[in-house]
Amino acid sequence: MGSSEEKVVAVIMVGGPTKGTRFRPLSLNIPKPLFPLAGQPMVHHPISACKKIPNLAQIYLVGFYEEREFALYVSSISNELKVPVRYLKEDKPHGSAGGLYNFRDLIMEDSPSHIFLLNCDICCSFPLPDMLEAHKRYGGIGTILVIKVSAESAYQFGELVADPDTNELLHYAEKPETFVSDLINCGVYIFTPDIFDAIQNLSTQRRDRANLRRVSSFEALQSATKMLPSDFVRLDQDILSPLAGKKQLYTYKTQNFWEQIKTPGMSLKCSGLYLSQYQLSYPHLLSNGDGTKSATIIGDVYVHPSAKVHPTAKIGPNVSISANARIGPGARLISCIILDDVEIKENAVVIHSIVGWKSSIGRWSRIQASCRRLQCQTRYHNPRYSFTLLIWEAVTVEDEVVVINSIILPNKTLNISVQDEIIL
Template sequence: MDAVVLVGGKGTRLRPLTLSAPKPMLPTAGVPFLTHLFSRIRAVGITHVVLGTSYKAEVFSEHFGDGSSLGLELEYVVEEEPLDTGGGIRNVADRLREDDVMVFNGDILSGVDLAGVVGTHRDNAADVTLHLVKVADPRAFGCVPTDAEGRVEAFLEKTENPPTDQINAGCYVFRREALLSIPTGRRVSVERETFPGLLAEGKRLQGHVDTSYWLDLGTPGAFVQGSADLVRGIAPSAALPGPAGEAIVLDGAQVHPEAVVTGGSTIGAGCVVEAGARVDGSVLFDGATVAAGAVVERSLLGARSTVGAQAVLRDVVVGDEATVGARCELLSGARVWPGITLPECGVRFSTDA
């Protein structure tokens, strides 16, 4: 079986961090997020992986190369213009070798049993199998009802009264014939066009339904949560650069004995966390500094950024090489763009800075 990973998005909801790198390449529990997904793909026995890229496509190939260091064979296909999920899948078809292909959205953190998804596909001789995850509140998602045999019945838009708690989890298995039915050279949505069209043709779309760990990492809050869940071992990965626990501190980082680092935080290489500082459930990219007495909670600090003494950051994104001055207080949703310096001021910010 081949695998396709779709990584063409610009990650606009994670700006300014994605100004310098695509979302799947952002450090997540100490390594680029895609490394965690690759480890799960390799564990299920798939070795040939095709990446559908677009935004900053060269970053992927420069980091992973041919994939041999991960026990994989990687190929890269660049979209000249955005093609959406269906168009992105069809765009890589000429690189596929097998009759079945497993497709992943490159920004989903999931604990689904991938071998189980493949088994469901083959046991039911399905044209397409979809991983469907049950969520506590499906109102924010499109819903996918299935019948008693697990066959997909429809694809429904968001509604205040969803008829099911099953949502599309962004992982599929396609038979080659179904994949080749997707039109070429234009944007195609799998949920609005491909899957409804296959249903109308009488094709078998099978649901693999479970309640496994699942998180879309598209927003800063979700990204921080996903990284922390990986660090603490709540979300599965064989790619952690250290044992699961309250924190991962990468080589070359300096954490003062009187600093407190908890909540599944990641402290990147070359970072400095000074005495009396507290870092909780946060991600510090390489070279970031948290000065004495500062508090950083549920936040993302870009590479070589600085948080001044006694500053307080909660639910904040700080761009690469930005500086938050001493005693500043940044709260929910504040974003400091790369290279910006907020002077020592004792002022509270809660919007983009």
Template sequence: MYIETEQASYSIFKAGRLETRPEEGTHCKFPLVSQVALHRQTVFSKEPVELRLRHVQDRLQPPQLSQRLNGLPVPAVALIGIIVVCFTGHLTMKALILVGGFGTRLRPLTLSVPKPLVDFANKPMILHQIEALKAIGVTEVVLAINYQPEVMLNFLKEFETKIGIKITCSQETEPLGTAGPLALARDKLIDETGEPFFVLNSDVISEYPLKEMIQFHKSHGGEASIMVTKVDEPSKYGVVVMEESTGQVERFVEKPKLFVGNKINAGIYLLDPSVLDRIELRPTSIEKEVFPKIALEKKLYAMVLPGFWMDIGQPKDYIIGLRLYLDSLRKRTSSKLASGTHIVGNVLVDETATIGEGCLIGPDVAIGPGCIVESGVRLSRCTVMRGVRIKKHACISSSIIGWHSTVGQWARVENMTILGEDVHVCDEIYSNGGVVLPHKEIKSSILKPEIVM
């Protein structure tokens, strides 16, 4: 049984029901405590630890339990009361992010940077996940990667200090699927604490209810927890069939023709270290080979994800994901969104961007750092990345404009047009679903969806 505070996690053996009082810390009612073990060491550790006991019934406070301990044994306590454990150590929970490979579905953007570094809502995709992990106490993130690891690490180095979290890389020499990377990173994920660890798919954007997932995982006592999300058309996905009252996963059904449920794997897991013993170091799928076996042993549980969810690994879903994200942002922290007579709906504008007079921006638009939007521009359902210039009276909708690109005067860009880095669209050009590789100049209109190389 675990007791948690903001700073550390503890195990109380032979302890009873947990009772939380946030204003005083975390307390535990117990009939008998035979040993108190801290997160990384027991009280027999040489590191100084402080224990305090508050006895509820008669206010007794034995002196031997209000002292600093330096390798001294603590007598077993046979008192009915509330124990408060105070420790200055840090939680050492870890996470692995499945970064994946070449990101072909998001080309031409991934021709410039690895997919996790593609901007989403004005920051690299992967930073959304890293910040969410940091917020619930994760201290180390392992990136499972087989494509441009040096680019990833060099870019994230500055964020490692800024965010205050350790970022390491586990490099695959060959694609290992979704389970093999866990076996490869085994030594980075487990230590003597035996803490569970997170696994996330880097394409997933959501509200990341990770704290709730920790509580769920501890409550059911299983070996693995997965996040699931509800979908309208389950026949397109692999469906997770589960016991609704307990969350226990019964089986997985791939693209069912008959309705068996409407919940699918959301790509967020919390796993006990013992799961690693089930995985061989070879290309293998955690969803198809590992989880079904755990489910057969009734040790796999599913938590229904509250709020929005989207796999943004391809342009259409990226645009939908931006809408869902901005809607969620308004509900949580609306002050981060732009406002004014020129703004319609949810719009995110970096503070270093400039917007000219007579523009109409929104809904569902993200404008990145250093962008210049000249007068009379119309933007809707689109992302405009760092350093882009949109000239007078241009119109952009349902599109992604890559870094440092230019859209000319009176140009019209729509219908899932994707401009790579440093693309220049000339004045009065029309793009209807063009996918343009980096460093190109578009001098003639693109009348139907096509790739411009």
């Protein structure tokens, strides 16, 4: 088969409601993959990146959310991108590799020569076409997208060692206790269909070991019951580690941005990263204005077409304003996500914050996460975004109220100023 006829499919792992608990309360009323970053659902960004893969036949979303939660989005994105997108619901968690294997018959319907596998909760430039070309040159069964990070933060991720000349994966360790490498796994992969044989072989070996232990002794029987099920296969520990150093797996290093989207604070940073990427990929999505007929826009800003922004407002940088939001005269928004049906009234200020659906910020009020608190956490590359103020669904902040470093849960009315509080 010629290369021009080869088909590619993409699989995006979206998880389920029992995962992503660190993202709460953002994921309490909406599946995490559908939370908007830069004005688009989180999963929209990897899907849009997959659209650029040559000869893409199908995109699959695999997770254990209820199908109805994704039905509307899957239908709209399929029509928008003119690429079939299908949601596949797992009956139970099978692990990152087990979930792929569980739907192998569907994934192989188009007889693809290559399969992309992406995690939904990462933010990066997704250099997928370049990665595909590199993978074809390497000739292995899989290629992993990697990035170099600081030695201090590497332990939080899958660390790996690669041959500097051939890019072969030599060693892989998932969140090791001791430092291995400052090169980490980005959670983006490309495989040939041979990956299914590797997963099947592991499952078979696991069942055989369990059967041997059952007939050896009572103690062996006890240990066997603690083993992982044969159909639960982790891509990192169970597949990548055993295949490392066998000329089967290779790495492709990205020089662009990459982040995990694990916490509310990271959603704000990643929204800003995607907004900056719009300059090259989707410039028509970015707003502009000089404060005459429209609001003053500074830096990268997304405003939904249905939102109403007063010409005297000053917006940006790193601001995303969702559907039917209303931004009043003199309002100042900096580094924030404004969700659907929010009202920001006259001369209100919102900085480093997420304002949830149907909330209202009163006149001359100030909503802000302070720099003092923002510098206290260093989990991610840019600790400045580690803390974000959250005003959640249907919250009313009355006029002239100051809210600093706080989380306000739904259906509350604030008529006094608060700092460093969680309002339940």
